Amino acid sequence: MSDHVDRRTFLKRAGAAGAGAVIASRLPKPGSASAQDATVKPDAAAKRGGTLRYGVHTAPAHFDVHQSGTVANIGAQSPMYDYLIRRDPRDGQTIIPDLAQRWEISPDGKKYTFHLRHGVKFHDGADFTAEDVKATYDRIVSPPTGVVIPRTPLFSAVSDIVVLDPHRIEFRLKEARPRAFMLGSFASGWNIIVRKKTLEENGGNLRQVMAYPGTGPFRHVSRRDKEVWIMERNPSYWNKGLPYVDKLEVYHMPPFSPELGSAILTGKLDYARLIDPVTWRKAKETPGMTAAEFNQSVIQAVFMNNKKPPLNDPRVRRAMHLALDRHALVDVVKDVAPMSVGGFVYPFHELSTPASELVSKRLGYQKDTRPAVQEAKKLMAEAGHAGGLKNLTFLVRDVATFKLWAVAIQAMLKETLNIEMNLKTVQISQWFEDAAAGNFDLGISAIVSALMDPSDYFTAWYGKDGPQNYSNWTNPAFHDLARQIEREVDDGRRKTLVRQAEEILEKDPPLLPVSYEKIYDAWHNRVRGQNPSTFFGIYDVVRWDNVWLAST
Amino acid sequence: MRKYLLRRAVFGVSTLVGVSLIIFVVLRILPGDPLVAMFGLEGFAKLAPGDRARIMEDLGLSDPLPVQYARWMRDIASGSLGRSFFRGDKVSELILHRGPLSAEIALVSMLISWLVGLPVGIVSAFRPNSLPDNVARSASILFLAIPGFWLGMLIVLATLFWFNYKAPLVVVHLWQDPWANLQLVVGPAVVLGLGQGAYIARMSRSCLLEVILEDYVRTARAKGLKEAFVVLRHALPNALLPVVTLSGILMGFVLGGSVAVEQAFGVPGLGRALVVAVIERDTIVVQNLVLLYAVIFVVINVAVDLSYAWLDPRIRYR
Secondary structure: OOOOOOHHHHHHHHHHHHHHHHHHHHOOOOOOOEOOOOOOOOOOOOOOOOEEEEEOOOOOOOOOOOOOOOHHHHHHHHHHOOOOEEEOOOOOOOEEEOOEEEEEEOOOOOEEEEEEOOOOEOOOOOEOOHHHHHHHHHHHHOOOOOOOOOOHHHHOOEEEEEEEEOOEEEEEEOOOOOHHHHHHHHOOOOOOOOOHHHHHHOOOOOOOOOOOOOOOOEEEEEEEOOOEEEEEEOOOOOOOOOOOOOEEEEEOOOOOOHHHHHHHHOOOOOEEEOOOHHHHHHHHHOOOEEEEEEEEEEEEEEEEOOOOOOOOOHHHHHHHHHHOOHHHHHHHOOOOOOEEOOOOOOOOOOOOOOHHHHHHHOOOOOOOOHHHHHHHHHHHHHOOOOOOEEEEEEEEEOOHHHHHHHHHHHHHHHHHHOEEEEEEEEOHHHHHHHHHHOOOOEEEEEEEOOOOOHHHHHHHOOOOOOOOOOOOOOOHHHHHHHHHHHHOOOHHHHHHHHHHHHHHHHHOOOEEEEEEEEEEEEEEOOEEOOOHHHOEOOOOOOOOOOOEEOOO | OHHHHHHHHHHHHHHHHHHHHHHHHHHHHOOOOHHHHHHHHHHHHOOOHHHHHHHHHHOOOOOOHHHHHHHHHHHHHHOOOOEOOOOOOEHHHHHHHHHHHHHHHHHHHHHHHHHHHHHHHHHHHHOOOOHHHHHHHHHHHHHHHOOHHHHHHHHHHHHHHHHOOOOOOOOOOOOOOHHHHHHHHHHHHHHHHHHHHHHHHHHHHHHHHHHOOOHHHHHHHHOOOOHHHHHHHHHHHHHHHHHHHHHHHHHHHHHHHHHHHHHHHOOOOHHHHHHHHHHHOOHHHHHHHHHHHHHHHHHHHHHHHHHHHHHOOOOOOO
């Protein structure tokens, strides 16, 4: 090998090194949650063709994905749309390009500039431009009258959305937000890009517009209400070579139902989501099938009406919090729905106290409940309720898990703290009416978040007047801390603040965490390219563009 | 006859108007909010009171009740029956798509109930307190006692775990694929049919026990007629009237029972659509389906009344 370096070679190498440095500066650090060079590429080994039959949830109640809060919409409609950026379908975590092929964040964190792909077309043949992104996000950030978009608070810092040119758009923020939070918000599976013209033609409300055009890998073919939604491969998809399957059939089936379970076990479906634990275990031991579990963005919790004494006393609430045997509660529902033990912050999030530490060290989460119960009794005595409480109304949603838990929690609180409760079991819509009207002492339900980042749900779940703060809980110290967490852009300092927030929540519980939901998926091994084990929730990776069938 | 028919028609229509009023009022005074189903937990929680009011107005649920009722009656008169206020699907299309499947289940179950119930009843009546009678009576009590949806669940689980079998997932009409259609219909029809067959068997047994003691049956036997001829030609027609009446009533039970049984089998018929609509509080769908069931019940009862004259020539309508 020659040591000689001529001028041309030097310039080439210097140029390559310079370009490499520029690219490297844009690439994420190891372990970072975004990767700008990682657009999903077609796999040469993947087989093409066939029909993928996917079973998930009941039919959507309307068609406006932005306005929805259920997987009924996401599960069926997402394959027809793209996002600005997305979670990598290979791990469900890393943020990668989608309709924006790259992005820049200004050093002060107040400008997010997205460079959009050229040549992308909507299913009706129209060109995709930055105007469509602006129309989409204008609607999400400031929904028009009569339109409600649950993800609006994620973009509360956005002050302006500016189209720089047809393929460049800039989001300007009033103040910086943590990058992971902002990128996670843009990558949320709810934020599908819709056409500006579609929004204009429908007055900004798509609730009853069935198949509005997207840019996604699949196109609408037909829909039978509450039965099946059929889509076909989009031959003009911008990501050439994707998707692999020719046809996608999304079957609407109630979650955790025997119907869904039997459909996947008998091979009537190729892939099923939200299956019950019995079916999941059966699938796991069935040759030719795979079963996976992953974390869901839902906490199951008991709310305590802070407007009613003595539940406005933090000592009483902490006593109840400590009296729950959470391992037993997870066990009670093990054949109905998969759950795991956790506290006030997602136990699997990097900012929270790890679940292993909770279970081994923290009162209220340990398997041996005696120390926690002893402390709980002491707190009740200090609060003047050593003899217990009587005639509390426990509002229970008419759902199998909640009914099982309600009886168990009733027994636990009676046995440990002599708290007597009357169960009031009601339908879901009635539960929300009663909860909003404050017609309860305790109430059990589930609440969801769009992101795993605490800044999303610290406002919604625990914020003063937060929409899911059914306990009507307030704690000025916590609210101040939550505001700091929302604005803190340094990960290390943010982690410290979150841990401080956890301490406040432990001492002054806004709710009683019962458990965190898990999702059970199962599929036949002919389905390739999908393994959700590291996914968070069922809302972000639902497009099926990289999934193929080994035998069709 | 004409007078009788007119009287029955007036009675039937007034019954249906009453039913429609009850359904309409009950659905609107029951607690619960359809917006929960529409927006999901997260979305519903973030609805401001003003947004809720506006959306309820868009759905037509804020109008005065008489206006809403008049609108429903107008939709019925136009034949469209209105639209699901969630997805905007026409209720008439839902009924046309799923109705044939539920109708097949009802008719086949009725057929099964007669095919099983009548022979069992005849054997029991003509051999009272014999072994076949005791077995038949025990079996009929068993099927009376077992809830249809539970038996349905057992059948679904047994076919799944023993034969790895599951019926088709979507509606398949008889004219599209008879074999797939049969797979959808047979399970619910057998469960509902066996339940009704138990009633038919018990009723036909008790009616036949009365009839076979009549003089004309004794005379028929004395003439030396064959036993089968005595049963089928002389005894049975006269014992059938109460059984036919019962079948009409049972048809109502089939309609009601099909809701739970379709759910158990996962058959996408009208019963299942009703369950989902109730859960979603899709008022427009619920009120139309309940009214449809009421119409069918009234029509069947009139048909049963009219069949009396055919079965018993002594009966005349005035």
